[in-house]
Amino acid sequence: MEKELRLMKGNEAVAEAAIRSGADAYFGYPITPQSEVLEHLMLEKPHERTGMVVLQAESEVSAINMVYGAAGCGRMVMTSSSSPGISLKQEGISYIAGAELPCLILNVVRGGPGLGTIQPAQSDYFQSTKGGGHGDYRLIVLAPASVQEMYDFVELGFNLAFKYRNPVMIQSDGIIGQMMEKLEIGPQKQRRSAEEIAKQCPWATVGKPENRERNIITSLDLVSARQEQHNHKLQAKYKEIQEKEVRYELINCDDAEYIIVSYGSSARLSMKAMDILRAKGVKVGILRLITLFPYPTKIIQELTPKVKGFLAVEMSCGQMVEDLRLAVEFKKPVEHFGRVGGMVPSPEEIVEALEQKIIGG
């Protein structure tokens, strides 16, 4: 098959990927910097292209509950938003996690807290990786660093969501969402037929035939002993995800004395910083996180004895760095550098941070 190349914004790439991966539905509500997802979907008439349902809801609360309804029917469904809207979705995400429904949620992160700013940030790491809503649950969190990954992670996200019957979040940021890059897009996949869905998702509420028990989608169980069991089952699933689904990229780590741990657009900026430092003779490598949950603790533990220190680079006041510290277990210095409030670090600032906080420190 010949490659199809396009020039697209990250947000548009997500929309196109949703259509092409055979998604059944998208429900969303406008918010900067991710409105292009719904805009592109509406422009592309997916109801004509594939029969995909696309609906602008009255709020993020409504949109995530539409996602619940569609996912409960075994459908491939997604929503997207940016930080304040993702906060509103948290109740629904908790229900989805509790009811073990598959779905995809895109967060194109902007600076907070509160209304914050419309400029890019990575300050929703805690919210994405530690649960976000009420109760003990986890999302699988993917962190794209390019428009190509925005596209690719849609299908990957859906696959993981159905494999584990768990909500998957793509945690992007305003830079990746808004920037245009060349990307390769895949062929149009057929949406699954009703029969295929019923077979793949025997738990789905699609109408109860005589010959099977009724299907119930719920997160409620008032019998404490059973609710505890359900929690243990969820935790076993998250453990399996931690064992099997860690994804990361090692860049120049073989001879590295210092390692920058970063993800998303911060990782892109860190690459430039690495080049500057390498030109000066400083042996720097990058561990780029692709999954934020599960966190790549094992590879960090393998790298720890070989290096002199780690610098976490993220557009937050220090969130991901906490997981890095837990992995390094205080065996080597771990420092943090970030710009916040919509400010983006320059490669030179990252260079300076590494020189002052780790090498000089």
Add this chain to the structure above:
Amino acid sequence: MAEITLKDIIKEENLVYKRSKIMTNKTLSYCPGCGHGTAHQIIAHTIQDMGIQEQTIGVSPVGCSVLMYDFLDLDIQQAAHGRAPAVATAIKRLMPDKFVFTYQGDGDLAAIGTAETIHACNRGENITIVFINNGIYGMTGGQMAPTTLAGMPTSTSPYGRDTSMMGNPLKITELLAMLPGTYYVTRQAVHTPRAVRQTKKAIRKAFENQKLNRGVSFVEIVSNCNSGWKLPPVKANEWMVENMFPFYPLGDMKVDGELVNK
């Protein structure tokens, strides 16, 4: 005196309702005399009569009827508090050939879920909404609801609802009837055999309407909450007739997309 024939006996008012096959064997969790059980039975009979068990998906609310999925032998989704209309919207949009209904209390539908209710109705989603208005939060122990009558005591309005401080009871059904997206809007009750028969007709119509794809069919059932109202069942029904019905008058508000002039 003329002889009484079988034909004379087989009249609607002499019919004793059998348990519907759509009802499971689970003991209802409702207080004795509560209207929720009767409303469930009516829905079950309707689905059985129409033969649409395999095509029906229900959405249960948060409220006393949260466990509706234990009692109705149907595929059911349990929605977050107030969000049933959003959940039902997605189910119906993805499976337009199925019958989709929500079942919601007044706190669920007319307080926390007001936005979801109004917008699902305004979009004209082709679903059925059954709304149990008992003027109180039954499940959480009898707190004030959006529909609590002026002066009515509840646990959070212990001296009666003071409308100057606590706002006015909300006639959400009247409001919804005004929206172009509703096709059938009616207010019924389940406290007498006659009322049950009326409600059964209304629920049947509300389900049949889904075949027409003309928008929301909305059936409010003014019901009792003996526990929340702190009245024995018979007294509660009398109180309902005397106090609830004057403010929430029974009858059709909109039929076949046309407002009913009264």
